[in-house]
Amino acid sequence: MGLLEGKVGLVTGASSGLGRATSNLASEEGSKIVLVDINDEAGEAAAEEIRKAGGHAIYVHADVTKPAEVEAMVAATVSEFGRLDWASNNAVGGGGAMKLLHETDNAVWSSTMDVCLDGVFNCMKAEVPAMMEAGGGSIVNIITASVFKGEAMLGAYIAAKGGVDALTRTGAAEYAGCGIRVNSVAPGGFETPQIANYFRKFPEHKEKTINQHAMRRIGQPREVAEPVIWLASDRASFVTGICIPCEGGINVNSHLL
Numbered sequence: 001m002g003l004l005e006g007k008v009g010l011v012t013g014a015s016s017g018l019g020r021a022t023s024n025l026a027s028e029e030g031s032k033i034v035l036v037d038i039n040d041e042a043g044e045a046a047a048e049e050i051r052k053a054g055g056h057a058i059y060v061h062a063d064v065t066k067p068a069e070v071e072a073m074v075a076a077t078v079s080e081f082g083r084l085d086w087a088s089n090n091a092v093g094g095g096g097a098m099k100l101l102h103e104t105d106n107a108v109w110s111s112t113m114d115v116c117l118d119g120v121f122n123c124m125k126a127e128v129p130a131m132m133e134a135g136g137g138s139i140v141n142i143i144t145a146s147v148f149k150g151e152a153m154l155g156a157y158i159a160a161k162g163g164v165d166a167l168t169r170t171g172a173a174e175y176a177g178c179g180i181r182v183n184s185v186a187p188g189g190f191e192t193p194q195i196a197n198y199f200r201k202f203p204e205h206k207e208k209t210i211n212q213h214a215m216r217r218i219g220q221p222r223e224v225a226e227p228v229i230w231l232a233s234d235r236a237s238f239v240t241g242i243c244i245p246c247e248g249g250i251n252v253n254s255h256l257l
């Protein structure tokens, strides 16, 4: 029996990268799954891929910065599959500028906060009532391993993710009594379109990024899906308010080797 047998979940940012890998693994582990994104073509294709493999999946368009669309995403989940048991708030966007703080454009700061922090708030706000209705649930927010020590040139993104870390712990405190667990996973570098774009823009950063990891490689998307699925599942029934780093040793010091 799969880790998520009989459960219903949703993943934001599911058209690509880590969200897509999480959706695939969730389906393999027995969950019905709603893939959410703004990239409709890729999202429909990802849902179709899961259905072809024998899973139960639909794609729903929702921009996480728009509360009405986020509420509709949860309503569509309940309407299609009857309930919401777990969710991974994973969408990322809005940023992109590699700038020092004092050079960061306010519009870039705001758009990054909109997607990466307000987007998660919008999602949690809509997901919690549906999970209360289901008698409990599990929320897994995706942050970044860089929140633990900061990261030069990525101020808006890191600040937004730090906010999500705080929101995660706050949600855990507020909803433990309703049977809703709230945790996060903090990825290091992973081979996804996000990081591929980054390496295209800044090729000189590729080797430096790989060497930051004690394992001297970046991760495969499925390697981050594993802790997400575990946290979503009942196997993690006594786990709330924590962050699981999944980062190939980016936060241990291996530079003398």
Ligand SMILES: NC(=O)c1ccc[n+]([C@@H]2O[C@H](COP(=O)([O-])OP(=O)(O)OC[C@H]3O[C@@H](n4cnc5c(N)ncnc54)[C@H](O)[C@@H]3O)[C@@H](O)[C@H]2O)c1
Pocket (backbone or CB within 6 Å): 012, 013, 014, 015, 016, 017, 018, 019, 036, 037, 038, 039, 062, 063, 064, 065, 089, 090, 091, 092, 093, 094, 115, 119, 142, 143, 144, 145, 186, 187, 188, 189, 190, 191, 192, 193, 194, 195
């Ligand atoms: N890839 C990495 O190395 C890495 C490292 C650390 C943290 N992360 C985190 O992991 C998560 C997934 O990253 P990824 O690399 O798979 O990214 P990705 O760029 O491959 O996918 C992000 C998805 O989010 C969608 N999206 C963008 N704006 C949206 C919005 N407003 N509403 C709904 N969907 C929206 C995009 O269309 C895309 O499909 C993100 O939260 C990211 O910050 C990734």
